[in-house]
Amino acid sequence: MQVTSSVREPLVTGGKTAHDVTEDICSQLEGRPSKSWMIGMAVALSALGIGACAVFILVWDGIGVWGLNKTIGWAWDITNFVWWVGIGHAGTLISAILLLFRQKWRMSINRAAEAMTIFAVICAACFPGLHMGRLWLGFYWALPLPNTFGSLWVNFNSPLLWDVFAVSTYFTVSLVFWYIGLIPDFASIRDRATNKISKMVYGALSFGWDGAAKTWSRYESVALILAGLATPLVLSVHTIVSMDFATSVIPGWHSTIFPPYFVAGAIFSGFAMVQTLLLITRKVMHFEDYITRGHVELMNIVIIITGGIVAIAYTTEFFMGWYSGLDFEDYMYMSYGAATGPWAWAWWALIICNILVPATLWFKKVRTSFVWSFVISIVVNIGMWFERFDIIVIDLSHDYLPSSWSMFYPTRYDIGVFLFTFGFFFTAFLLFAKFFPVINMSEIKSIIKSTSSKENK
Amino acid sequence: MESNKNFVLGIYNDEDVLLSAIKQVRDSGIKIHEVYSPFPVHGIDEALGYKRTRLPIAAFLFGLLGTTLALTMQIWMLGYDWPMIIGGKNFISFAPFIPVTFELTVLISALGMVATFMIVSDLKPYKKPRLMDIRITDDKHVMAVDLAKNNITKEDIKKVIQGSGASEVNDKNF
Structure with missing residues (x-):
């Protein structure tokens, strides 16, 4: 019982049939890699290689090679951690929360967004791991494993430990969710494969999928429950990340609005990253009929909403700091002091990138423009990096004793490790784009009849 | 399942035709072995009389x-x-x-x-699927009727499937 709406715009244009969907998406991974893919891969691998040298020296010499000092014990590392985890949130939001809300436009973008989530969470996990210094002992410090110190167990009262459980659960559940969705599509590739290696590899990956109605019915039920589990999970992850700060007694961090504020910020930056990646994928892989102007506009609307929540949080923080009348508050990241003091450049970068530039998305002309959406998505990601940097570094730089106030200057190892995660992220994403079905074929096929523009006429 | 190896397959191009076909075929007293689709078809569980998964x-x-x-x-x-x-x-x-x-x-x-x-669902790596038709994972819906489970002649089954809107009717032996 298909319902065709004359009000809603088609989600897939170009009058595609189910067979066209298979053809369009599978042909991308059957041919030889394109030139643009090779160039992208070369750049990503170079970044990964240079970054790996920085990581090696960091592990060899210890975290003293970073620009940290006695006052600022957390800087780029935790900024990058929070930033990458935040980026990951969009994938789960699109595939889980939009599934629960029956938003069918998610179907063209959920696969790539989930892949992005998984790679971003791996990048994030690098930072707390490397910050431990002695990585190889990290398992004892982070997981409740029996050990020869007693057993002296991990501290379940600590938000840092909650983070370990939150991020690893989030990673595992996202991976499982992503893989379950991939099985039917791997089967499509398997049944088209002509050479022996792809037959074998995709045959193994597709788990013997045969498309039986009974399996589909169970599959749908599994997807729905996983979405139901992933929705509170994704909200809990950034809530717990924010508790790393909020449950501490550091002025500026000890703030009750952090959990919702961080979750909104995470979705804000995550959607921006999805936007960046999909606008490139759309052009390079010729998915113009699947990722339409309508998809871009809807993602921009999510960016406006979450950006608005973040802006309200900044305003609240600014007001509450000022209203308390404490001099100390004037050194916090959201204050007049921050806007005019030594960190003014970082403060204004945050305000411009996160509030002023995304505000232009209120204009329909801007939010339906591919070029502007692309530019704004990058600006938002920079802004969200500065948000975390400001919260962490500005608040720490002015601590209790004016004599120990300090600035933070990154060394090349701070930059190098960040570069390493970028290299990893783009290498992984390019491999995904070449060898995996980038768009969820079976889901798109299920809406093709009701939404394809040919059928609508 | 392994002992019965002769199937009649009805191939359908459209999910709505498939849903009404399932009803017709079942009403004429034929037991359907299973239906295979490239994507989840809503309402197919009720049409086939499947219980909700636990x-x-x-x-x-x-x-x-x-x-x-x-x-x-x-x-x-x-x-x-x-x-x-x-x-x-x-x-x-x-x-x-x-x-x-x-x-x-x-x-x-x-x-x-x-x-x-x-x-x-017996999904595991390196399992060889029993594919009724190679086009199931592309764009065709396939209704499989197990001959050993039905007391009706093959010709009559084919006639019913043909009449229900199938684009092709094939034999499949495992």
């Missing part, structure tokens, strides 16, 4: 297991095995235990349910 119950029970394990672990480790005063809190203080309990509940519920799904 996977949600499995998910709930695994979740319960996760909650129990997580609470037991934390209470035993910090309350009995090596009690320590942390921030002046009780040895067993529930509020700080909630995040880890929640995460493990979700983790074990998700993993347990997915493992159950894999086992009951």
Whole structure:
């Protein structure tokens, strides 16, 4: 019982049939890699290689090679951690929360967004791991494993430990969710494969999928429950990340609005990253009929909403700091002091990138423009990096004793490790784009009849 | 399932035709072995008379297991095995235990349910699928009727399937 709406715009244009969907998406991974893919891969691998040298020296010499000092014990590392985890949130939001809300436009973008989530969470996990210094002992410090110190167990009262459980659960559940969705599509590739290696590899990956109605019915039920589990999970992850700060007694961090504020910020930056990646994928892989102007506009609307929540949080923080009348508050990241003091450049970068530039998305002309959406998505990601940097570094730089106030200057190892995660992220994403079905074929096929523009006429 | 190897297949191009075909074929007294589709077709469970899957119950029970394990672990480790005063809190203080309990509940519920799904649907790496038609994973819906399970002649079954809107009617032997 298909319902065709004359009000809603088609989600897939170009009058595609189910067979066209298979053809369009599978042909991308059957041919030889394109030139643009090779160039992208070369750049990503170079970044990964240079970054790996920085990581090696960091592990060899210890975290003293970073620009940290006695006052600022957390800087780029935790900024990058929070930033990458935040980026990951969009994938789960699109595939889980939009599934629960029956938003069918998610179907063209959920696969790539989930892949992005998984790679971003791996990048994030690098930072707390490397910050431990002695990585190889990290398992004892982070997981409740029996050990020869007693057993002296991990501290379940600590938000840092909650983070370990939150991020690893989030990673595992996202991976499982992503893989379950991939099985039917791997089967499509398997049944088209002509050479022996792809037959074998995709045959193994597709788990013997045969498309039986009974399996589909169970599959749908599994997807729905996983979405139901992933929705509170994704909200809990950034809530717990924010508790790393909020449950501490550091002025500026000890703030009750952090959990919702961080979750909104995470979705804000995550959607921006999805936007960046999909606008490139759309052009390079010729998915113009699947990722339409309508998809871009809807993602921009999510960016406006979450950006608005973040802006309200900044305003609240600014007001509450000022209203308390404490001099100390004037050194916090959201204050007049921050806007005019030594960190003014970082403060204004945050305000411009996160509030002023995304505000232009209120204009329909801007939010339906591919070029502007692309530019704004990058600006938002920079802004969200500065948000975390400001919260962490500005608040720490002015601590209790004016004599120990300090600035933070990154060394090349701070930059190098960040570069390493970028290299990893783009290498992984390019491999995904070449060898995996980038768009969820079976889901798109299920809406093709009701939404394809040919059928609508 | 392995002993019966002769099937008649009806191939359909459209999911709505398929749904009405299932009804027609079942009304004429033919038992359908299974229907294969490239994507989930809504309403097909009711049409085929399938019961609702009990996977949600499995998910709930695994979740319960996760909650129990997580609470037991934390209470035993910090309350009995090596009690320590942390921030002046009780040895067993529930509020700080909630995040880890929640995460493990979700983790074990998700993993347990997915493992159950894999086992009951017999999905595993390197399993050779019994594909009725190679186009199932592309764009065709296939209705398979097991000849050994029906007392009607092959010709009559084919006639009914043909009449229900199938674009092709084929034989398949395993």
